[in-house]
Each structure stands twice: as C-alpha cells, then as structure tokens.
Amino acid sequence: MILDGSLEPGTRLRETEFSTRLGIARHTFRAAAQILINEGLLRRSPNRGVQLTVLDADDILDIFRLREALEIEATRLVVIAGTDLADAELAVERFNELDDTASWRTVVDLDMDFHRAIIDATGSERISRAYAGVQSEILLCMAQLRPHYDRPAEVAAEHRELLEALQASDPDRVEKLFRRHLGDASENLTNALQAREEVTA
Amino acid sequence: MILDGSLEPGTRLRETEFSTRLGIARHTFRAAAQILINEGLLRRSPNRGVQLTVLDADDILDIFRLREALEIEATRLVVIAGTDLADAELAVERFNELDDTASWRTVVDLDMDFHRAIIDATGSERISRAYAGVQSEILLCMAQLRPHYDRPAEVAAEHRELLEALQASDPDRVEKLFRRHLGDASENLTNALQAREEVTA
DNA sequence: TATCGTCGAATTGTGGAACAATCTACCACG
DNA sequence: CGTGGTAGATTGTTCCACAATTCGACGATA
Numbered sequence: 001m002i003l004d005g006s007l008e009p010g011t012r013l014r015e016t017e018f019s020t021r022l023g024i025a026r027h028t029f030r031a032a033a034q035i036l037i038n039e040g041l042l043r044r045s046p047n048r049g050v051q052l053t054v055l056d057a058d059d060i061l062d063i064f065r066l067r068e069a070l071e072i073e074a075t076r077l078v079v080i081a082g083t084d085l086a087d088a089e090l091a092v093e094r095f096n097e098l099d100d101t102a103s104w105r106t107v108v109d110l111d112m113d114f115h116r117a118i119i120d121a122t123g124s125e126r127i128s129r130a131y132a133g134v135q136s137e138i139l140l141c142m143a144q145l146r147p148h149y150d151r152p153a154e155v156a157a158e159h160r161e162l163l164e165a166l167q168a169s170d171p172d173r174v175e176k177l178f179r180r181h182l183g184d185a186s187e188n189l190t191n192a193l194q195a196r197e198e199v200t201a
Numbered sequence: 202m203i204l205d206g207s208l209e210p211g212t213r214l215r216e217t218e219f220s221t222r223l224g225i226a227r228h229t230f231r232a233a234a235q236i237l238i239n240e241g242l243l244r245r246s247p248n249r250g251v252q253l254t255v256l257d258a259d260d261i262l263d264i265f266r267l268r269e270a271l272e273i274e275a276t277r278l279v280v281i282a283g284t285d286l287a288d289a290e291l292a293v294e295r296f297n298e299l300d301d302t303a304s305w306r307t308v309v310d311l312d313m314d315f316h317r318a319i320i321d322a323t324g325s326e327r328i329s330r331a332y333a334g335v336q337s338e339i340l341l342c343m344a345q346l347r348p349h350y351d352r353p354a355e356v357a358a359e360h361r362e363l364l365e366a367l368q369a370s371d372p373d374r375v376e377k378l379f380r381r382h383l384g385d386a387s388e389n390l391t392n393a394l395q396a397r398e399e400v401t402a
Numbered sequence: 403t404a405t406c407g408t409c410g411a412a413t414t415g416t417g418g419a420a421c422a423a424t425c426t427a428c429c430a431c432g
Numbered sequence: 433c434g435t436g437g438t439a440g441a442t443t444g445t446t447c448c449a450c451a452a453t454t455c456g457a458c459g460a461t462a
Contacts, residue, residue, distance in 0.1 A: 015443070025417045027228055030444090031235065038239050040327075047424050047443055066327040069274030077266070126241075126267040130331050216414070226446045231415090248414055248453045 002041055002052060003143045009054040013042065039136040055141055057190055063141070064186040067134045068179065070127055071115065075174045077122045078166060085166060087117035092159045098152035107149055108142055114159050118166070147192030203242055203253060206344045210255040214243065240337040256342055258391050264342070265387040268335045269380065271328055272316065276375045278323045279367060286367060288318035293360045299353035308350055309343055315360050319367070348393030 001007050019029040033050045036042040042050045055063075078085065091114035098106065112135055119131045141147075149155075162181060165174045202208050220230040234251045237243040243251045256264075279286065292315035299308065313336055320332045342348075350356075363382060366375045 014441090016441095026443095027418090028416060030232070031416095034232065034235055049443065062325050062327050065274070065278070065323070065325045066331060069270050069328060073266070073270030073273065122266070124263050124266045126263050126335070127270060130267060130334075133331075134327070215412090217412095227414095228447095229445060232445095249455095250414060 002036070003139055005143045005146075007052050009052055009144050012049060012051045014049060039133055041136055041140055053137075053140060055137075055144060055193070057193055059137075060141060060186060060189050060193060063134055063137050064182055066130070067138070068182050070119065070131050070134070071178055071182065072175055074119045074122045074124075074127060074131075075166060075178055076171060077124070078118060079169050079171050079174060082169065083121045083123075085117065085121055085163065088114055088121065088159075088163055088166075091117050092156060092163055095152060095156035095159060098156075100151050100153075102152055104146070104149060107152055107155070108139070111155060111159075112138070141189050145189060145192040145196060147189050203237070204340055204344045206347075208253055210253055210345050213250060213252045216250060240334055242337055242341055254338075254341060256338075256345060256394070258394055260338075261342060261387060261390050261394060264335055264338050265383055267331070268339070269383050271320065271332050271335070272379055272383065273376055275320050275323045275325075275328060275332075276367060276379055277372060278325070279319060280370050280372050280375060282323075283370065284322045284324075286319065286322055286364065289315055289322065289360075289364055289367075292318050293357060293364055296353060296357035296360060299357075301352050301354075303353055305347070305350060308353055308356070309340070312356060312360075313339070342390050346390060346393040346397060348390050 013033065015026050015029055019026045022029065024032075033042055033044070037044055037050065041053055043053050044050045053059075077083075091110055095110045095114070098110070116131065116135065119128055122128075158181060162174075162177050165177050214234065216227050216230055220227045223230065225233075234243055234245070238245055238251065242254055244254050245251045254260075278284075292311060296311045296315070299311070317332065317336065320329055323329075359382060363375070363378050366378050
C-alpha cells in the first residue's frame, strides 16, 4: 500500500484501524510497523503512533549521501578484488531489451537491480543490509514523486558506461562516473519534489 | 547485560525466561529484542527465537568494511564543507587527559566519541543512524573480546594526527590515514578473536 | 548395537481482551 | 476571544490462550 502510492505521505496509521483492515492482531501490526520504521518508510512518535514518512528536499539529499557512501566504497572493493559482475551485466542487458513502452515500475526495478548487483558483489552482508534500507527509501521517493525518468535505452547506456569503467579497473573514473550518476538521480528527484510542492502550494 | 559480557556469545534468549527475569511482558520483550536485532546485537531464526550474536573473523572484517564506507565518506564531506570539528577536538583533548590507569571502558568510549563526532559533523541523519548500528556491533566485539588497547596517549596522538589532516583539508592524506587507522583497529580485533579461539579450542 | 521414526514437552508466533497513560478535540466558562 | 477542563480516542503494556514448529527422548526395527 505504501509503495503503491495508495497512502498519502504523512497519513497516520492507527493501530486498530489498520490491524482490522489487514485482518491481523494489533501486536502483529506493531511488529510489522517496526520493520517498516527501520527501513525508513514509517516514523513513530511516542504516544502518537506511526505515520507514513514525508520526504523533503533535505531527506533526498541525505538519502543520496548515504547511498553514495555505500556505492562508492562498494565499487572500490569490487575494483580492488576484481570481482565478477555477472549479475550487473545481466541487469544492463535486460535493461537494453526494454522498449519505451515499458512500465515505469519495471524501469525503476531494473535500475535498482543494477545498483544492488554491484553492492552484493562486494560480498559484504552489512553493506548490503544498509543499502536495502536506502533502497526502500528511494522506492518511497519514487512512489511519492513519480519523477521524470529517461528512456530505458539512455539509462541502459549510462549503466553500460559505469559497468565498463568498473571492469576496466579504473578507480578514479569509476568514482567520478558514479558520483555524477548518483548526483543526477538526486537532482532529478529533487526537481520532482519541487514540482509537486508548486502544485500543492 | 549484553555489553557487560555477562551473557555468553550465542546464548539463546528464551522469551518467557527473559521477560519474567526483566519483569516485563513477553510482547514487550519481543519488541525490545527486535530493536537489538536491528542493531546487530541479537539474531532471530524463525521459530527458534533470538540468540546473542557470535562474531567470527568474517564479521569483524565486514563490520569494518561498512565502517570504512561511512567514515571515509564522512571525512570527505567534512573536508569539502569545511565543517567545524569542535566535538572531535574535545574528544581528543579529553583523551589526552587520561592516564594509563584509565578504565578500559573509558578508553573505548572516548575512542568512539571521536569517530562519532566526525560522523555527526556531516549533519547526515542517515549516515549517523547507519553508523550507530556498526558502533553497537563494535561495542559487542569489544565486550566479547576485550582486545589489547594501546595506551591512551598513543591513541590520542593518532587521533590528533587524523584531526589535523582533516583540518588541513588534505583529502588524500585524510583517506590514507583513516584507512590505516581503521585497518589497524580491525586487525587488532581479529587478533584478539584468534587468541580467544586458541584458548577455547 | 546403531539407526530411524514417533511421540511429547518446550518454545515461538499470533490472536484477543483489558487497562493505565497520554493525546486530541470539543465545549463551557470567564 | 481566550482558557481550562472534560470526555473520547489512541497508544503502550500486560495477561491469557492456542496453533505451529522445533527439540529431545524414547522405543522399535534391522
């Protein structure tokens, strides 16, 4: 429901209401909510329950600060170890096969798959876990903002470029390209946020 | 109890036993355990409850992989923004005032304070949250391993060096020094782990 | 005797009801 | 018009119950 966009940002999730609606006990709802809180999708204030996170421009910047920290280090580890990037390769290829009519969600998922493949290639359980958290939040951004997305072919080409730099084991170029790629994405989302604010204002 | 070392690594925390021992309800215990699971201090396996995390050499490496990702990016952000590092400065000074009789826990806490101060100086809520997780795990390492620790004066001197590089805005030197500092700490813990394994073997 | 299957106790996962503490909204009063 | 209070709603926690699952012991069989 949260990622469908069928819940307004900031909506308060009352325990009795949602537990009955979902057909589960209040305890179970609370436990489930705690998981989503850890992923950043919900917020809890004492005695006031949980509500759907509303993201502002600072949040987007912050999400990408963490994302950069993790991805840049991941690429460094991958380059140093000379890790095989078959999964990332696969994600790029599947991206290439999409045509311009591909659903927005499909594009987002494949984009994420590519980046996740690089993170997972490090073999670091904890970096992967931390990254899972930011990915949830990015998905939340996406769900709330529905930003402009480039045509699949363009994103695929960019990913291809990133991948080639990785495989060429050129650390400086990798870092530069990834920072730019992530910076662009961040800017893209920030613009979408600003656009929405102008509508609702 | 976990960080006191009064609980053996791997101990299974039965819900009824611990909830009565702590004077709380089972549900409350489960909620509390969930928080510690998120911090990495406990593990849950389905239908088998939670048990105290046991860390092996791979875990220590992995903890420091994530730690490096966060700290290196934090130092980069601090250098770029020219952020004031008053809190880190303070931590170094308080470190300097310790004599060799200082309790092990005091030394650990001040060490952590220094690193946390740099993380917090970025102003990134999410990087700080992620770092809080690794710090818990490091504290767990420390509690379980009680590794060798340098004399306070030496650690203070090393921190002073790190801080001066940060304030001199020399990114390459900062990165090199921090990677070495963290690498040493990681090695230190790994050795302590190996030493323990030889005892228990 | 060793291996395997089965049964039973213990433990977790979930549900439901209750109650105190806290928050919220509304209303009466100055 | 502002203030204070009161009643209802909501959260945080407790207790009890029970199905599902796991773990261990016991006994049957080769």
